[in-house]
Amino acid sequence: MAERKPIESWLTDMDGVLMHEGVPVPGADAFIKRLKESARPFLVLTNNSMYTPRDLHARLSRIGLEVPTENIWTSALATAQFLDDQRPGGTAYVIGEAGLTTAMHDIGYVLTDHAPDYVVLGETRTYSFEALTKAIRLINDGARFIATNPDETGPSMDGALPATGAVAALITKATGREPYFVGKPNPLMMRAGLNAIGAHSETTAMIGDRMDTDVRAGMEAGLETFLVLTGVTQPDEVDLFPYRPSAVLDSVADLVERV
Numbered sequence: 001m002a003e004r005k006p007i008e009s010w011l012t013d014m015d016g017v018l019m020h021e022g023v024p025v026p027g028a029d030a031f032i033k034r035l036k037e038s039a040r041p042f043l044v045l046t047n048n049s050m051y052t053p054r055d056l057h058a059r060l061s062r063i064g065l066e067v068p069t070e071n072i073w074t075s076a077l078a079t080a081q082f083l084d085d086q087r088p089g090g091t092a093y094v095i096g097e098a099g100l101t102t103a104m105h106d107i108g109y110v111l112t113d114h115a116p117d118y119v120v121l122g123e124t125r126t127y128s129f130e131a132l133t134k135a136i137r138l139i140n141d142g143a144r145f146i147a148t149n150p151d152e153t154g155p156s157m158d159g160a161l162p163a164t165g166a167v168a169a170l171i172t173k174a175t176g177r178e179p180y181f182v183g184k185p186n187p188l189m190m191r192a193g194l195n196a197i198g199a200h201s202e203t204t205a206m207i208g209d210r211m212d213t214d215v216r217a218g219m220e221a222g223l224e225t226f227l228v229l230t231g232v233t234q235p236d237e238v239d240l241f242p243y244r245p246s247a248v249l250d251s252v253a254d255l256v257e258r259v
Helices: 030-040 055-061 075-086 097-106 129-140 163-175 188-197 211-220 235-242 252-258
Strands: 009-013 042-046 072-074 093-094 118-121 145-148 203-207 224-228 245-250
Touching: 009 188, 030 252, 042 055, 042 188, 055 072, 072 075, 075 097, 075 118, 075 145, 075 188, 093 097, 093 129, 097 252, 118 129, 118 163, 145 163, 188 211, 188 245, 203 211, 211 224, 224 252, 245 252
Parallel strands: 009 042, 009 203, 042 072, 093 118, 118 145, 203 224, 224 245
Antiparallel strands: none
């Protein structure tokens, strides 16, 4: 195996790496501080499309993690950028929260339920039967189906919640149309993030807590990958996957000295 170049840029997942169930992971504050002191390019990535970067900055700040807004990249932003590249100035019927609708407005898309170019499905805690029915009928009438991320469940203090991937499966069952997922593990989201900070895959590392999204996305984008054991994937599950991270670590605290 060819020796990798030194790490000059960092991408890191948010939930399960920097925070867990609303509590900062020990060492996450030191890691973010070291990144900012070193002036190395970095992005905090999340598949959650509900919040704007400004919202996430405020949420992280409340638990002592000071991440600048410009260093936050969401599946909503990646989805909007993808659609802007595919069909600039298009139209979409959107199911989602402010993070997604704001990103769509910012690229100049018109949000409509009248013959839209796309149906775009994102994360929300208020999925309605009426909205899902409308989405199904629009897709049947020819709208292209896009979803921000494939996660089937999301975390909460009370247990798992149905997430975008699960709702997308319902729409697929009703229409026979599979969505195009923009978020992780699609390497498109990683490459868009790299472009946003002017980084190169050969000198960038990805930190995540999930083998099926974070590590896979980083690997397919050509990044060095670190799996931390503070989130979803547990030690005995790593060998169940046909690919491996560059290293498995207890937590992001183990990477502070690497920055």
